Amino acid sequence: MLWGATKKMTKKMSFGISALVLLGALVALMIFSGGCSRTKVTEDFFQSYRVRQGTVLEIYNPNGPVSITGADIEEVEITALKETYRGQSALDQVDIFIDIDATMVIETMYPDEELDVTVSYNIKVPEGVWVSIIECSNGNIDVQGVAGNPVLSTSNGNINAREVEGIVSARSSNGNLYLSEIAGLAYLRTSNGNINAELFELGEDLEIGTSNGSIKLSINPELALNLEAYTSNGEINFNNLSLETTLLEQTALVGSMNEGGPVLNISTSNGSIDLARLQ
Numbered sequence: 001m002l003w004g005a006t007k008k009m010t011k012k013m014s015f016g017i018s019a020l021v022l023l024g025a026l027v028a029l030m031i032f033s034g035g036c037s038r039t040k041v042t043e044d045f046f047q048s049y050r051v052r053q054g055t056v057l058e059i060y061n062p063n064g065p066v067s068i069t070g071a072d073i074e075e076v077e078i079t080a081l082k083e084t085y086r087g088q089s090a091l092d093q094v095d096i097f098i099d100i101d102a103t104m105v106i107e108t109m110y111p112d113e114e115l116d117v118t119v120s121y122n123i124k125v126p127e128g129v130w131v132s133i134i135e136c137s138n139g140n141i142d143v144q145g146v147a148g149n150p151v152l153s154t155s156n157g158n159i160n161a162r163e164v165e166g167i168v169s170a171r172s173s174n175g176n177l178y179l180s181e182i183a184g185l186a187y188l189r190t191s192n193g194n195i196n197a198e199l200f201e202l203g204e205d206l207e208i209g210t211s212n213g214s215i216k217l218s219i220n221p222e223l224a225l226n227l228e229a230y231t232s233n234g235e236i237n238f239n240n241l242s243l244e245t246t247l248l249e250q251t252a253l254v255g256s257m258n259e260g261g262p263v264l265n266i267s268t269s270n271g272s273i274d275l276a277r278l279q
Helices: 002-035 088-092
Strands: 041-049 056-061 066-070 076-084 095-100 103-109 117-125 130-136 141-147 151-154 159-172 177-190 195-199 206-210 215-219 225-233 236-239 244-248 252-257 263-270 273-277
Touching: 041 088, 041 095, 056 066, 056 117, 066 130, 076 088, 076 095, 103 117, 130 141, 130 159, 141 151, 195 206, 206 215, 215 263, 225 273, 236 252, 263 273
Parallel strands: 056 103, 056 130, 066 117, 066 141, 130 151, 141 159, 151 159, 159 177, 177 195, 177 206, 195 215, 206 263, 215 273, 225 263, 236 273
Antiparallel strands: 041 076, 076 117, 095 103, 225 252, 244 252
């Protein structure tokens, strides 16, 4: 009786150990199948190009951040980092395409299949290069000390623009917008995020809006404009601005500065709006 019970227990233990081994093998197969591993593989990229004065720059990067800075240099310097957990073969399928003509185009090229490869750019440009378009699908955009009228767009990331000699347009579907020391603004829009900006000049109508977030705008007190500000859930405050108001409520403000001019429309569905005098 005792021998038979021991034999049955041994069989059960063997079966349990075999099941654990099989489960471990399946987990390992799931982790490493398709060339996917827990090890990050990276590849550095660097190129520099001498371009003509007035060259227009466009950057397209579907998956990763872009940083572009004006510098006291003679060539455009492009530093990039490719990263993936799917092995070297995945990195090899993603190319950095650069075309130089009247417009300099920097573009990350992916194959038809989706690859989990991120490319991060850090670009320095000399004086005389005009930044035109920067598009990202996933990643932050950071621009500082450049000239041009950049159109900045990312679907998932923040946009930070500073010291730009030109008119900036910025759009993000999930991220914050920060703009300071900008010559002019064309439009600012994000669906989920806050907006913090400075308004120096206003030559035509301007829309600033977010669906979920607060808006803080510092306005040049010498601007002549018509103001419309609305929020569905929040409040509107203005500090040290000379406004002639025709509508002033907690969630709505309509008025003008310096006898009116182009329309400045500011709106958020969930958040506050704070307007202040630009120092």
